[in-house]
Amino acid sequence: MIRSFRTPASTPRHNLNRLWFAQSTSLVGLQTGSVAVPLLAVDVLHADASQVALIGTLSSIPWLIAPVIGTIADRANRKQLLVVSHFGRALLWLTVPAAYLLGVLTLQQLWLVSAMVGLLSVVFAVGYRTFLPTIVPAAELGAANGKMGGTDATARAIGPAFAGYLIQLIGAVWTVLVQTMASLLAGVSTAAIRSDRRTAPRLDERAPRLTEWWRSITDGFACVYRIKPLRWLTLGETAYLFFFDVGFAIITVFFRTTLELTPTIIGVIFSVGSLGGILGATMATRLRAHAGFNSTVKTAAVLRGIGIAILPLSLLAPSHTLTIAVLIAGRGINACAWSVYEVLTDTYQQTTLPDNHRGSATAASLWLGNGASTIGAALAAALATTISTTALLTTAGIGAAAAGGISLLVNTTDSTGQADEATQPELTADHDEPEPR
Template sequence: MPTIRPPQSSVHTSRRNLNRLWFAQSTSLVGLQAGSVAVPLLAVDVLHANASQVALIGTLSTLPWLIAPVIGTIADRANRKRLLVVSHLGRALLWLSIPAAYLFGVLTLRQLWIVTAMVGVLSVVFGVGYRTFLPTIVPKADLGSANGKMGGTDAVARSAGPAFAGYLIQLIGTVWTILVQTVTSLLAGLSTATIRAEHVPPSRPDADQQSMRLVEWWKSIVDGFRCIYRIKPLRWLAIGETTYLFFFDVCFAIVVVFFRSDLGLSAAMIGVVFSAGSLGGILGATLANRLRARAGFDATVKTAAVLRGVGLAVLPLSLLVSGPAVIAVLIAGRAINACAWSVYEVLTDTYQQTNLPNNRRGSATAASLWLANGASTIGAATAALIATAVDTTVLVTAAGIGAAGAGFISLLVNTTTAHPSGSSDTE
């Protein structure tokens, strides 16, 4: 009897769609990572912002995650591909407004804050939409390798984006470097638009697809949080991620100020630190599934959770050395953080995608991201509030220690007794 194989056309379509989503994610993330250097330096060098005002940029970029549950509910009902296209093209227009305003002499910090917040809203759409769209175009058996590929892209973007931005800032200035984000967002939108994926709304026999009542939307949002809570591994992963991201954003809301003011690094060197350190993320994404196969999911995730915090704690040690050793310490700390974070994200994203039902994937994913990015917002806001009263070095050091400590929450994760669906380890 001949072996039954998937139609070649189906395999080809799946591979083509993944490649186009991968390209869209790649270009978009390069722009976002370039912006992580360009936007704060634009505030400092052109608009003469202080540490608190720079930290406010980080706060406003993450504040829109408070509406993530609503976006997740929409993603469970709307065309997810269309949501991604809108998020990319919308961000392209918003970034374009910054050099346009500068050209006419009307650029202000207030506009920078508004653009950051609005881009943040569209980033929520992208973050939820991408994670819920991927399982609809890739077979479940291939999700691990697909997430590894996407995680590698994220690591490459973290590596190339800041360095590219740093050198481009040296060459043409911070304002015109923002155009990189416009171009990359535009390319990402066009690539996503070419994905051929049929939109099949999740079936909901107890709800009218055409007219959702407010109570049904609220129930969907609550159900998303219930999904995360009832699957124990996802519950503890969410708590650990939430705690870690609070301390991470306390650190990264002011880390550019730390590099610039405390260490005296140039824009180009700041880019080098981010980029060279982020090469560790490429290694982590590449090795994530191999490490899981060798050591198991639990052991790999727990180790990665602790090490990514340790990487942040290494950064302030650069003050104890001098000369080239300063850059070496910073790169080492960033490399440890990025490598461990890539391993963690590839494995936890795959675990979550394979354990959540399609008709709750959007709301549950959004619930998880809401918790994590809500903590990011609070962390950035905390940095903004106390940056003028607490020395930058002290704040970065405390945040690094807190991030390392947060990794130990992952010790409570146990998936070894759970069925792949998560049903045997739920409450």
């Protein structure tokens, strides 16, 4: 029997602040690492392009088992999963400067660390999305997701520049310590969250059978499919991420070789454009309140694709200044609309999915999206030798805008994005009460 108890009235706000701080520090660490680790491989270990590319590949491979992570999130304590993901990444990053001091640092270690950190990053991505609804009232989820989205956009805007400054100041090896400290702080902050034990999934004392694992994974995909608005949102997101990564994989080459921009200008375009993401995260809930969930999410889905389609139009600009202005505008529109879309769809998903399948369903949608991203990037790499970067980026923009059209099929039950009982999935089994045989 579960013992009931009351939590202080201020706990939800304090818990959100602790989770927000953990997410913020974790994202700063990840953005720092996205620059520090490849440069460490090049400057310290003298890696070539293919060896550096393998770092990103290995860190992405764990997304293949995201549905398994989601199933674990439905069975285990989600707060503990987040704590393990933070402290685990801190220990992994700490091995890099330690090995360097001992004179035994190798590319093989860097690859292994990247793969293990990638696995724990999947745990974090699934865990915080499923844990947030257990510590924040449903009516406040939109604002909470907006706060999280704003942090994500801020980290993407300032993280690479911050990392570049640190690397120049203290070197890539010691910049990795920033990732270690960030993960440690995130772990401590998450551990301090006082969650209501009634919200945690109940653990089955017996070890789950293989058939139960498989059923839980398929139930996650069933949730995504049977809730019609979520089905179309996930399909649109998957298609968009495929085309986005087709363009993103070659966009730096387009900037550098086709437009002949300097590295400084390229950095400015990414950073200034990313400010649109902060604006979008801040405006998302207000836009939904003004125009309704359906209209806002559909507009955002189309606009983020149009933002990519604008980028190759910079070739038509009559001056260098206008070229940069077009690029910043395109990137800004994309980032702003994407933040609006992510905040609203995350909130919709969190308030619609049943708690005992929230982890597996969230992982299912993330698996589809990240799988499409990987395929898109690989396709761009394969085609870049025979097709110009301008043609690839133009195709990516048109495809991303068309993917936004899929969202036009979304029709929730009301303007807030809440689903009624008719939209809830009827699954084949429940973890707490197995289907009678």
